Amino acid sequence: MTAEVNTRGSLRKRLALILTGGAAVLAVILFVVVRALSAQIAQQGQDNVLSASMSSILDSAVIRDGRISLDFPYSSLSMLTTDADDRVFYAIYEGDILLSGYGDLMVPPGITPDVSQFSTVDYKGQPVRVATGARTLVGADGQRNISVSIGQTQDALSNTLNAISRNVALLGVGFFVLATGLAIWAASFTSGQLRRLTTSVTKRGPQDLSPVAKPVPYEMVPLVGSLNTLMSRLDHTLTQSEDFIAEAAHRIRTPLATVRSHAEATLQRVEHPENRQALVSMVRAIDESSRAAGQLLDHAMVTFRAENLERSDVDLTELLRELVQRMRPIADMKDITLDLVADGPAMLHGDAILLQNAFRNLIDNALKYAPAETAVKIRVAGRSVTVCDGGSGFAADEIHLLSGRFVRGKDTGNKVGSGLGLTIVQAVTTAHGGTMTLSNRPEGGACATVQF
Numbered sequence: 001m002t003a004e005v006n007t008r009g010s011l012r013k014r015l016a017l018i019l020t021g022g023a024a025v026l027a028v029i030l031f032v033v034v035r036a037l038s039a040q041i042a043q044q045g046q047d048n049v050l051s052a053s054m055s056s057i058l059d060s061a062v063i064r065d066g067r068i069s070l071d072f073p074y075s076s077l078s079m080l081t082t083d084a085d086d087r088v089f090y091a092i093y094e095g096d097i098l099l100s101g102y103g104d105l106m107v108p109p110g111i112t113p114d115v116s117q118f119s120t121v122d123y124k125g126q127p128v129r130v131a132t133g134a135r136t137l138v139g140a141d142g143q144r145n146i147s148v149s150i151g152q153t154q155d156a157l158s159n160t161l162n163a164i165s166r167n168v169a170l171l172g173v174g175f176f177v178l179a180t181g182l183a184i185w186a187a188s189f190t191s192g193q194l195r196r197l198t199t200s201v202t203k204r205g206p207q208d209l210s211p212v213a214k215p216v217p218y219e220m221v222p223l224v225g226s227l228n229t230l231m232s233r234l235d236h237t238l239t240q241s242e243d244f245i246a247e248a249a250h251r252i253r254t255p256l257a258t259v260r261s262h263a264e265a266t267l268q269r270v271e272h273p274e275n276r277q278a279l280v281s282m283v284r285a286i287d288e289s290s291r292a293a294g295q296l297l298d299h300a301m302v303t304f305r306a307e308n309l310e311r312s313d314v315d316l317t318e319l320l321r322e323l324v325q326r327m328r329p330i331a332d333m334k335d336i337t338l339d340l341v342a343d344g345p346a347m348l349h350g351d352a353i354l355l356q357n358a359f360r361n362l363i364d365n366a367l368k369y370a371p372a373e374t375a376v377k378i379r380v381a382g383r384s385v386t387v388c389d390g391g392s393g394f395a396a397d398e399i400h401l402l403s404g405r406f407v408r409g410k411d412t413g414n415k416v417g418s419g420l421g422l423t424i425v426q427a428v429t430t431a432h433g434g435t436m437t438l439s440n441r442p443e444g445g446a447c448a449t450v451q452f
């Protein structure tokens with residue numbers, strides 16, 4: 001029996017989603033940070049070369065015959081050669097006067113001598129990195145300030161950055177895939193702990209209400225603790241219920257039996273027909289109550305034990321032989337012959353008390369509803385038991401209803417009963433995974449077959 005459980009989401013999926021989402025965010029951060037750092041380092045490299053080129057031009061400046069002369073080596077500009085054939089621009093000023101180079105290559109105002117300045121400007125439709133420096137020359141006619149700007153396009157730099165971005169993106173994707181794999185594994189591992197606990201609980205026998213002893217992760221201790229408390233309470237309640245049923249049966253049947261014996265004894269002494277009739281009705285009512293109480297308690301016991309079958313290897317033939325022996329006195333009172341036909345032992349791993357209860361109800365019905373001087377045949381064949389009698393059989397129109405609770409046939413006459421006998425048989429059979437079939441023999445008589 002599986003109880004309906006309300007579900008909301010999946011822990012495993014939620015955990016995997018959170019971890020994968022985290023991995024995706026980390027991969028993006030990794031990409032952005034590594035790319036920014038690479039850009040900074042690459043820019044630093046370009047700035048260093050520009051600065052060296054600018055310094056070598058400035059260093060070559062001298063005052064000759066009152067004029068500023070710059071005789072810078074070829075290497076001053078050739079050091080700026082790149083794979084991407086970046087274009088190089090330069091401008092040399094004395095104060096505001098252009099001495100050489102591109103006049104529109106801006107020289108930032110307020111240049112401090114011996115300090116290099118770097119800026120990225122848009123020059124001739126392209127981003128150009130410009131390094132600017134200044135130097136003060138002292139001549140016969142005083143101080144002369146010259147400033148030099150060297151600009152270079154950034155094709156090689158952006159090529160390098162693109163290559164780095166591609167590699168970092170690949171690294172990010174690799175990291176994401178790895179982290180996702182790890183996330184799925186971690187989520188499965190975590191939910192696996194819960195699954196293992198579930199398996200260990202569901203694998204138990206129905207009577208096993210012992211606490212869960214398997215070690216569990218720290219976080220699952222409260223859950224297992226509550227489960228163990230629940231099981232110990234259930235164990236206690238079940239034991240109490242079992243004791244209660246046995247006690248109740250005893251307490252109801254015993255006083256009723258006493259009242260019945262008093263009523264019968266009084267019936268022997270009373271002669272007045274009206275009083276006798278009243279006593280007969282009283283005995284019948286007591287019989288009805290006693291039967292109903294007994295059957296109700298048996299039914300409660302069967303319902304209770306059906307959930308917790310106490311199985312053992314039972315020989316159905318042997319069990320029926322004992323039962324027949326015990327019920328023979330009742331059969332003899334009605335001159336009914338009680339025959340047991342069996343090929344041999346018929347073993348079943350079942351609850352002997354419940355099986356005995358079920359068969360007793362079938363034989364009890366046969367003895368109760370069949371007329372005197374007939375025969376009741378009990379046949380054990382394989383794992384099926386059939387009880388047939390020589391009575392009028394089940395009424396065809398109600399045969400399918402008779403195993404219902406408190407259902408009695410229309411023609412029960414004055415036979416005492418509560419309508420629970422076949423309900424008990426059905427419950428016991430179902431608990432053992434079997435089926436009960438009611439039928440009528442062609443030659444007359446009812447047959448109840450229990451097949452395991």
Ligand SMILES: Nc1ncnc2c1ncn2[C@@H]1O[C@H](COP(=O)(O)OP(=O)(O)OP(=O)(O)O)[C@@H](O)[C@H]1O
Pocket residue numbers: 291295361365366369370389391392393394395402403407408409410411412416417418419420421422423446
């Ligand atoms: N062998 C039988 N022959 C004819 N009718 C039967 C036979 N066995 C059962 N029935 C019918 O099926 C009905 C239900 O049987 P069931 O054993 O459940 O209840 P009951 O015998 O009336 O009461 P009790 O609970 O005391 O056994 C009976 O009332 C009776 O009408």
Ligand SMILES: [Mg+2]
Pocket residue numbers: 361364365417420421422
């Ligand atoms: Mg009955």
